[in-house]
Amino acid sequence: MKVTINDVAKIANVSPSTVSRVIAGNPRISEETREKVLKIMKELNYYPNIIARSLANKSTKIIGVIVPGTTEKAFQHPFLPEILRGIASAASKNKYKILISSATSIKEEKETIDELANGAITEGIILLTSRVKDPCIQEMMKLRFPFVVVGRPSQEDKINWVDNNNSSISYELTRHFLDQGHKEIAFLGFSKEYMVTVDRLEGYKKALEEYNIKFDSKLVVEGEFIDDTGYSLAKKLFERGKKPSAIIACDDLLAFGVIKYLNEKGIKVPQDIAVAGFNNVPLSDYFVPSLTSVEVNAFNLGYQAFQLLMNSISSNLTSINRSIVSAELIIRESSLKKK
Amino acid sequence: MKVTINDVAKIANVSPSTVSRVIAGNPRISEETREKVLKIMKELNYYPNIIARSLANKSTKIIGVIVPGTTEKAFQHPFLPEILRGIASAASKNKYKILISSATSIKEEKETIDELANGAITEGIILLTSRVKDPCIQEMMKLRFPFVVVGRPSQEDKINWVDNNNSSISYELTRHFLDQGHKEIAFLGFSKEYMVTVDRLEGYKKALEEYNIKFDSKLVVEGEFIDDTGYSLAKKLFERGKKPSAIIACDDLLAFGVIKYLNEKGIKVPQDIAVAGFNNVPLSDYFVPSLTSVEVNAFNLGYQAFQLLMNSISSNLTSINRSIVSAELIIRESSLKKK
DNA sequence: CTGAAAGCGCTTACAG
DNA sequence: CTGAAAGCGCTTACAG
Numbered sequence: 001m002k003v004t005i006n007d008v009a010k011i012a013n014v015s016p017s018t019v020s021r022v023i024a025g026n027p028r029i030s031e032e033t034r035e036k037v038l039k040i041m042k043e044l045n046y047y048p049n050i051i052a053r054s055l056a057n058k059s060t061k062i063i064g065v066i067v068p069g070t071t072e073k074a075f076q077h078p079f080l081p082e083i084l085r086g087i088a089s090a091a092s093k094n095k096y097k098i099l100i101s102s103a104t105s106i107k108e109e110k111e112t113i114d115e116l117a118n119g120a121i122t123e124g125i126i127l128l129t130s131r132v133k134d135p136c137i138q139e140m141m142k143l144r145f146p147f148v149v150v151g152r153p154s155q156e157d158k159i160n161w162v163d164n165n166n167s168s169i170s171y172e173l174t175r176h177f178l179d180q181g182h183k184e185i186a187f188l189g190f191s192k193e194y195m196v197t198v199d200r201l202e203g204y205k206k207a208l209e210e211y212n213i214k215f216d217s218k219l220v221v222e223g224e225f226i227d228d229t230g231y232s233l234a235k236k237l238f239e240r241g242k243k244p245s246a247i248i249a250c251d252d253l254l255a256f257g258v259i260k261y262l263n264e265k266g267i268k269v270p271q272d273i274a275v276a277g278f279n280n281v282p283l284s285d286y287f288v289p290s291l292t293s294v295e296v297n298a299f300n301l302g303y304q305a306f307q308l309l310m311n312s313i314s315s316n317l318t319s320i321n322r323s324i325v326s327a328e329l330i331i332r333e334s335s336l337k338k339k
Numbered sequence: 340m341k342v343t344i345n346d347v348a349k350i351a352n353v354s355p356s357t358v359s360r361v362i363a364g365n366p367r368i369s370e371e372t373r374e375k376v377l378k379i380m381k382e383l384n385y386y387p388n389i390i391a392r393s394l395a396n397k398s399t400k401i402i403g404v405i406v407p408g409t410t411e412k413a414f415q416h417p418f419l420p421e422i423l424r425g426i427a428s429a430a431s432k433n434k435y436k437i438l439i440s441s442a443t444s445i446k447e448e449k450e451t452i453d454e455l456a457n458g459a460i461t462e463g464i465i466l467l468t469s470r471v472k473d474p475c476i477q478e479m480m481k482l483r484f485p486f487v488v489v490g491r492p493s494q495e496d497k498i499n500w501v502d503n504n505n506s507s508i509s510y511e512l513t514r515h516f517l518d519q520g521h522k523e524i525a526f527l528g529f530s531k532e533y534m535v536t537v538d539r540l541e542g543y544k545k546a547l548e549e550y551n552i553k554f555d556s557k558l559v560v561e562g563e564f565i566d567d568t569g570y571s572l573a574k575k576l577f578e579r580g581k582k583p584s585a586i587i588a589c590d591d592l593l594a595f596g597v598i599k600y601l602n603e604k605g606i607k608v609p610q611d612i613a614v615a616g617f618n619n620v621p622l623s624d625y626f627v628p629s630l631t632s633v634e635v636n637a638f639n640l641g642y643q644a645f646q647l648l649m650n651s652i653s654s655n656l657t658s659i660n661r662s663i664v665s666a667e668l669i670i671r672e673s674s675l676k677k678k
Numbered sequence: 679c680t681g682a683a684a685g686c687g688c689t690t691a692c693a694g
Numbered sequence: 695c696t697g698a699a700a701g702c703g704c705t706t707a708c709a710g
Binding site: 002045047048049050051052054055060062067080081084088089092097098099100101103104108114115118119120121253256257259260263281282283286287288 | 341384386387388389390391393394399401406419420423427428431436437438439440442443447453454457458459460592595596598599602620621622625626627
Binding site: 002004005006016017020021023024048049050051052053054055056057 | 702703704705706
């Protein structure tokens, strides 16, 4: 049978209260009894029951992380795990544990949120999402429960969130092309459902404007951002009769697909068409040509998200915070004119 | 204030016991009171406190997942998330939640295990590891707590585990080269610390033997499997004066590094040297040349791991089970002679 | 410095 | 079919 605080108390000849106090490190316990109790605990191999403690305490030291969309696709993208890693690292430092949700539909997702929040199992929630009108965000706001979202939400002023400055890094990337003399730059993988792509498109437009290049909507190919293959998006672009000299894809995986398509058509990258992606996946560096991309520092996004959440938990929802994690342009072969 | 079962009971004019029973779906409750209680629950927006329930129940419906090594690198490899996804999917179907550990050292890892197991917070644990003498496995065995490990452990008969048949798929891959007439095949990324690589080397040797090719240890380059870059391993190989006609790397990421090295030396893949990897990462298909690899079905590994764990939890540790997930050879350009 | 008691929010035999 | 009571394993004012 599992040994409890009472067993320890009995054998140590003290009250359960006392044992509880030495566990909690209460300073009002005499050195002598502390040592005695500690010794017995060791002998009996006693471990406090976290559940019981949580119930008495009303503090579980657990946060929930809701992974977007259907679980089936949830971990698909290489940077999601990176975010998780960041959250885990920050949580670990604060002695928090992480409960990962795994819903397969929006409905289930909401139910999970309700359960985690109302079930008193979790002290706060991190939402990984970047959908424009995210139903989970709506749900969380209704619940008045501490939460932060990774990815700028549409209701940005009422919510704790962390994100890159997607608009400005996209601006930078676009300028990188403009500065090299490109006039026709395509933008693949835009989706009005996803804030990230909305922001990135905005930065793209802003750069064009500065260079007095008229925005051409035919150069923007919408896509599901992660699901759609870059191959098909590139194909669509060409079928519109467009043949830009540079292509920006909203994700490296898309960019790889684009390059595959170009290869098949006998178009050389970067000599004929320059290409860049976003998110700097591990293989962008190995790819031939190595792929120009944007490092979003997903680890930091996760890390900061946890910090904001702690903040929100302890401040009792009174303040709204945001955190901008800097992104950096990583220029590689795919976007550089050969000299 | 959070509404409790007592609040509901009072307003519904029944006892807390009755409310508890309708929550539990106890059939001995009259349809009439059930509906009344359900209605009040809705009105008050009542959610059962999971922690309290767990304490009374002695069942938390939570499993722990221990991610190997330092958290910092934990989620690095693309197939870890896939395993997680499999676990999450199976867990979700069984109404289980997942607590992810995040330790940064072996010592911390053991502490986490102790806490999760002895703290009554978790009903079972899945260990993601494939180290040969894994200290966490030792710890778990001591605890007599339900657990399963993903990756064949050295103590394979005393432990629940799930894995591919790494030896046999490696055998197949090696034969794929032998059948094409290759006589000198290098094997990169072996590490005696990791069962996976041990098993894969075994399959490799077996195939050579069948073809009466003498095993040459100079063709085996040890490496940290995931950490080491394929680039440096390939370099080592060449510095030994070896120039095989085919190279097997224990991981696709290694293989990409190898190819990069070969490219730099002006060696063409697959014309001059054929290359293959393991784990079929998302980009292997996009790479130029596309990379021959082994699909390990990480999702299924995770899924099966959860099933075994359920088994172990309900059977009360009385039986030991294993589950072999089939892997498949995916032949692409990098290993095929041009016709 | 330490103990007795009440309480955290549930569940579940037991009795009716 | 339903309720009163005890219990799950802790914590924490309160009293001394």
